[in-house]
Amino acid sequence: MNEEPGTLSRPLPRPTVQPRIERRIERRRLRVHGVVQGVGFRPFVYRLAQELDLCGWVRNDGGGVELEAQGTPGNLSALIARLHGEAPPMARIDRMEAELCLPDPGDRGFTITASQGGEVTTAIGHDSAVCQDCLTELFDPANRRWRYPLINCTHCGPRYTITHGMPYDRVSTSMSMFALCPACSEEYGDARDRRFHAEPNACPVCGPKLSLLEAYGVTVATRDPVADALLRLLCGEIVAVKGLGGFHLMCDARNPEAVARLRERKSRDDKPFAIMVANAASAHHWARLSGADEDLLSCAERPVVLCDKRDSVDAELCGVAPELAWVGLMLPYTPLHYLLFHDFAGRPAGTGWLDRAHDLALVCTSANPGGEPLVIGNREATRRLMGIADAYLMHDREIVVRCDDSVVRSLPAVRAGDSGAQFIRRSRGYTPRALKLAGKGAPVLAFGGLLKNTLCLTRGDEAFLSQHVGDLYSASACQALDEVAEHLKRILALEPAAVAHDLHPDFPSTHAAEALADRLSIPAFAIQHHHAHVAAVQAEHRHCGPIIGLALDGTGLGTDGKAWGGELLQVDGAHFSRLGHLAPLPQPGGDQAAREPWRMAAAVLHRLGRGAEITTRFHAEPAAWRMAELLANGTRCPTTTSLGRWFDAAAGLLGVCNRMGYEGEAAMQLESIATRYGPVLPLTGGWHIDDNGALDLLPLLAHLADARDRKHGAAQFHATLATALEAWVLRAVELQGIRTVALSGGCFLNRLLSRDLARRLSARGLDVLEARQVPPNDGGLALGQAHIARHILSRGET
Numbered sequence: 001m002n003e004e005p006g007t008l009s010r011p012l013p014r015p016t017v018q019p020r021i022e023r024r025i026e027r028r029r030l031r032v033h034g035v036v037q038g039v040g041f042r043p044f045v046y047r048l049a050q051e052l053d054l055c056g057w058v059r060n061d062g063g064g065v066e067l068e069a070q071g072t073p074g075n076l077s078a079l080i081a082r083l084h085g086e087a088p089p090m091a092r093i094d095r096m097e098a099e100l101c102l103p104d105p106g107d108r109g110f111t112i113t114a115s116q117g118g119e120v121t122t123a124i125g126h127d128s129a130v131c132q133d134c135l136t137e138l139f140d141p142a143n144r145r146w147r148y149p150l151i152n153c154t155h156c157g158p159r160y161t162i163t164h165g166m167p168y169d170r171v172s173t174s175m176s177m178f179a180l181c182p183a184c185s186e187e188y189g190d191a192r193d194r195r196f197h198a199e200p201n202a203c204p205v206c207g208p209k210l211s212l213l214e215a216y217g218v219t220v221a222t223r224d225p226v227a228d229a230l231l232r233l234l235c236g237e238i239v240a241v242k243g244l245g246g247f248h249l250m251c252d253a254r255n256p257e258a259v260a261r262l263r264e265r266k267s268r269d270d271k272p273f274a275i276m277v278a279n280a281a282s283a284h285h286w287a288r289l290s291g292a293d294e295d296l297l298s299c300a301e302r303p304v305v306l307c308d309k310r311d312s313v314d315a316e317l318c319g320v321a322p323e324l325a326w327v328g329l330m331l332p333y334t335p336l337h338y339l340l341f342h343d344f345a346g347r348p349a350g351t352g353w354l355d356r357a358h359d360l361a362l363v364c365t366s367a368n369p370g371g372e373p374l375v376i377g378n379r380e381a382t383r384r385l386m387g388i389a390d391a392y393l394m395h396d397r398e399i400v401v402r403c404d405d406s407v408v409r410s411l412p413a414v415r416a417g418d419s420g421a422q423f424i425r426r427s428r429g430y431t432p433r434a435l436k437l438a439g440k441g442a443p444v445l446a447f448g449g450l451l452k453n454t455l456c457l458t459r460g461d462e463a464f465l466s467q468h469v470g471d472l473y474s475a476s477a478c479q480a481l482d483e484v485a486e487h488l489k490r491i492l493a494l495e496p497a498a499v500a501h502d503l504h505p506d507f508p509s510t511h512a513a514e515a516l517a518d519r520l521s522i523p524a525f526a527i528q529h530h531h532a533h534v535a536a537v538q539a540e541h542r543h544c545g546p547i548i549g550l551a552l553d554g555t556g557l558g559t560d561g562k563a564w565g566g567e568l569l570q571v572d573g574a575h576f577s578r579l580g581h582l583a584p585l586p587q588p589g590g591d592q593a594a595r596e597p598w599r600m601a602a603a604v605l606h607r608l609g610r611g612a613e614i615t616t617r618f619h620a621e622p623a624a625w626r627m628a629e630l631l632a633n634g635t636r637c638p639t640t641t642s643l644g645r646w647f648d649a650a651a652g653l654l655g656v657c658n659r660m661g662y663e664g665e666a667a668m669q670l671e672s673i674a675t676r677y678g679p680v681l682p683l684t685g686g687w688h689i690d691d692n693g694a695l696d697l698l699p700l701l702a703h704l705a706d707a708r709d710r711k712h713g714a715a716q717f718h719a720t721l722a723t724a725l726e727a728w729v730l731r732a733v734e735l736q737g738i739r740t741v742a743l744s745g746g747c748f749l750n751r752l753l754s755r756d757l758a759r760r761l762s763a764r765g766l767d768v769l770e771a772r773q774v775p776p777n778d779g780g781l782a783l784g785q786a787h788i789a790r791h792i793l794s795r796g797e798t
Contacts, residue, residue: 027056027070027103032083034094035433036065037168038125040154042112043196044088049110050191052079056107060167061116062493070107089155089300090125092433094462112197115167123464124163124491126433127244127403129302129333131156132351133194138335139342141349144183145203149210149226149336150395154198156300160432161245161401162200165490170199174398181206208397210336215390217382226339229393233340233362237390238262240367240381243334245403245428245467246374247367247381249389250276256318259363263319265388267370269661272321274304274328274405276364278341281357283329286313292410292420301429302333303406308675317361325672328407330364333429336393366404371473373480374402401487402480403428403467411751414758414768423775424749425452427468432491434462435773435783438542442793445485445496445516446785447509449529449556449778451663453481456782457488457496458790463539463783464488465774472508481512498793500525500785502532504557525792527785529556530567531576533744533776536784538571541742541769546572548579548738550729553745553777554594554644554663563587565642568693568732571742574791579732580693585645586637588630589623593645596659597666599627600645601652604701606631621658643747646697650717653701654710664746671750673714680715687724695728697721722756729761740767746777 032041037060045058045067052075058067069079080098087093130138134151137143145151152158162174170176180188184203187195195201202208212225222228229239233250236258240247249266251258253275263269277283280294287293287307296305309327313320321327332338344360345353367375367385375381376399381392407424423430439461446456453469466484470477489495501513503526510526517524527535533556534549549569558564559578566582586603587593593600598621602614611628618624631637644667651657651666656673660666686700700720707713729741741761748754754770761768774780 023072025070025103026073026076027068027101028076029068029099029101030066030080030083031063031097032065032067032093033063033096035090035092035123035125037123037166038159038163038199039090040088040196040198041065041091043154043191044086044091045083046110046112046191046196048079048082048086054079055110057111057113059113059115060169062166066116068101069110070103090128090159094434094436115169123432123434124166124168125159126301126429126431127158127161128156128300128429129331130335130338131300134335135338135351135354138338139349139351147226147339147342148202148204148207149334149339150200150202150208150397151335152198152200152202153194154196155194157200158244158397161399161403161428162397163491164400166493168199173199174400175200175202178202178207178397208395210393210395213382213392213394215386217392220391225393226336227343229391230340230343232391236261238265238388240375240385240389240392240394241336241340242378242381242392242394242399243337244399245401245405246376246399247385247392247394248364249367249385251363253317253320253361253363254359259317259319262363262365262388266365268365270322270665271662272324272328273363273365274330274407275317275320276330276332276337276362278345278358278360279331279354279356281355282359282361283307283331285357286310286317286361287327287329290410296408296410296421297329297331301406302331303408303429304328304330306407306409306424320363323669323672325675326409330405336395371471372476373470374404376402401467403431404470406430409751411772412755414762414770418770419772422749422751422754422770422772423779424777425468425779426454426465426774431467432464432488434464435540436542437461437463437539437787438544441790442497443494444498444500444786444789444793445489445513446500446527446782446789447481447485447502447513448782448785449502449509450504450507452775452778453477453509454779454782455481455484455488456786457492457494458786459492459494463786464492465780465783468779478508478512481509485512485516495520496522498523498525498789500527500782500789502526502557502781502785503528503559525785525789527788528559528576529781530558530564530569530745531571532781532784532788534569534571534576534742534784535787536774536780537742537744537769537771537776539783539787540771540773543740543742543769545740546570546736546738547740547742547769548729548732548736549576549742549744550725551745552643552747555640555642563638563640563642565640565644565745566646566695567641568695568728570732570736570738574788574795579736580689580695580728581641582643582646583694583696583698584639584641585649586631586634586639587645588627588637590636590638594648596621597648597652597656598624598658599652600649602627603631603637604649604653604698605705607698608702608705610705618658643745646701647747649701650704650714653704654707654713656710656714667747667750670714670717671752673711674718674752677711677715680712680719682720682723683716686720687727689728689731693732695724697724700724718750718752718756722753722760725757726760726764729766730764733766739765740769742769744771744776744780748776
């Protein structure tokens with residue numbers, strides 16, 4: 001280029017060279033504790049690492065999930081935040097530990113590595129109902145899992161009930177015998193797939209198979225076991241159907257002959273049956289559902305939900321829930337359950353049919369001879385259910401752990417943080433979910449009581465309540481208790497430092513606890529029954545310090561060797577004092593009085609000086625003629641302070657129930673009648689409290705003895721009882737200066753009583769604690785026993 005005259009020549013500027021900026025790389029090791037195995041957590045971590053451009057690895061170990069991640073500090077911080085905020089639906093993160101470690105310049109990519117052993121501080125996930133994504137595949141004719149009865153993924157299906165031990169890998173489950181086919185193996189290894197590292201993954205090619213057996217155990221030659229099973233149900237047969245935690249006995253709930261036959265074969269008398277229906281839309285035909293009821297029915301845990309029944313139940317489902325104001329409803333939770341309803345609907349493609357109401361209603365009850373443990377094995381089913389089931393619909397995936405259905409009912413929250421539900425039975429879907437305790441302590445294994453037995457094993461600041469074991473009246477039930485104890489210890493890899501049991505020396509649970517204590521050379525603590533009831537509520541709410549406890553139930557051995565059951569206590573850790581009790585009633589005939597309410601009514605008449613009326617009032621009872629004499633002489637008439645027996649006496653006096661076919665029948669019928677009648681005013685002067693703190697309900701029962709309207713009488717009994725208990729508690733609060741009150745014991749399963757009393761006490765400014773995460777009945781007893789035993793150990797009082 002030529003320059004213009006008079007200008008100076010300048011060199012062209014050199015291009016600016018930007019300095020190279022090195023990205024700062026960090027590596028962090030994270031340990032995640034909680035329910036993080038068997039819930040899709042490792043695949044979740046893998047996908048986050050891909051999105052955040054991180055390298056490293058993730059694996060299961062005894063403590064939960066361990067991982068190392070390498071990348072920029074910002075991306076590592078984002079990983080931690082998203083682990084907390086976007087965890088899989090079945091996961092629960094209790095805590096996370098992070099530490100810096102040296103970066104690895106040669107690390108490329110992110111991998112899921114083999115599981116490690118080590119000290120177990122994590123937990124297996126609970127079983128969960130089949131998820132919406134799996135249902136979409138199940139009812140898609142073009143999908144390779146169309147109508148496959150064991151479909152599952154990382155978001156749903158069995159966990160606890162198929163697992164032998166930790167860490168949670170396929171080899172530790174009953175799926176270890178089923179090798180993955182190429183298609184399933186590809187899903188298992190694809191981080192973008194919903195079945196990435198889903199341990200129970202299977203399909204019709206490689207997974208467990210379905211079969212239908214005749215009553216005598218011979219396999220039916222059929223191409224479609226589900227369709228044939230449904231046909232048998234609609235023809236009035238009883239079919240044993242394999243579920244997640246055991247078999248169900250099913251029959252057509254609309255067929256009264258089938259329902260009656262099931263009752264007769266199972267020796268179930270009038271105890272209510274649960275009903276399985278297709279969906280919430282179908283449930284509305286049978287019950288008046290609240291929003292809370294619908295949420296409970298549809299939740300992933302799929303419990304049986306006690307709902308206010310409509311008249312259509314008694315009219316169309318004769319014999320299912322006689323004489324009660326509620327009915328137990330449940331929705332399908334396994335793919336096999338859904339297939340029965342799908343067949344009834346005509347096998348439509350897609351999931352639209354799940355939103356419509358359907359007529360099919362199936363009785364769905366635990367498959368076990370009366371009083372025996374739940375049946376879980378295929379051969380066991382054909383042996384133990386012979387004479388009960390007409391056919392068996394089963395698959396060959398082994399159930400490792402028996403786990404009965406949970407039972408709940410909605411109950412309005414009284415205080416912030418309370419759930420809107422109350423457990424009657426806490427089992428499948430919730431076990432082995434840990435309960436957080438107020439602090440860490442030595443491991444304790446508590447063995448519960450005689451009825452509705454559960455066990456509880458503590459670890460650090462967690463308590464693991466077992467599934468429902470049941471009443472320990474048979475040798476097989478006692479064997480099941482031992483099996484559950486061993487399984488709890490195995491999956492938590494923990495040996496207890498002490499055991500706890502009920503004060504009663506003759507309970508099988510006491511014998512089992514003492515035997516284990518001898519074997520391990522550890523202390524065994526006998527815990528008073530009602531002390532444990534109150535302590536269970538304390539433990540659940542992590543309440544520290546003294547508390548007023550109201551423990552109301554059927555019976556429990558007292559420290560004086562007598563039967564207690566209506567107790568006002570002050571509880572402070574390992575110690576309690578008895579502030580008051582219900583006035584004692586004689587039990588003519590001893591334990592027989594707990595099964596025949598007319599006897600407790602006779603005891604009240606005797607106390608009223610009206611013993612001469614016993615024979616005429618209860619002339620249909622063969623023993624009535626000598627009851628007045630027994631009561632007058634005190635022969636075979638041990639006394640009890642049990643509120644349960646006052647309920648029985650009221651039911652007997654009102655003519656509601658003279659003899660019970662199942663535990664609590666009289667009280668449940670009394671509550672049902674009162675619920676239907678509606679609110680009434682309490683009886684003025686219906687009780688009195690003496691100087692020693694004893695609450696006497698005799699004036700109320702005297703009024704009921706002359707009541708002409710049993711419906712009004714039932715309602716007035718509940719209203720007056722709640723008012724009397726309120727006055728009793730307020731007296732103790734004033735004397736002791738303690739304003740926190742725990743309500744516990746089986747009588748608080750009475751929704752009228754629990755709701756009314758909690759409302760009254762809260763209105764008085766008291767902090768009312770109720771059992772919400774565990775049942776208030778003996779199903780929660782083990783938690784209270786463990787809580788007290790930990791206090792004893794911490795104070796060195798062994």
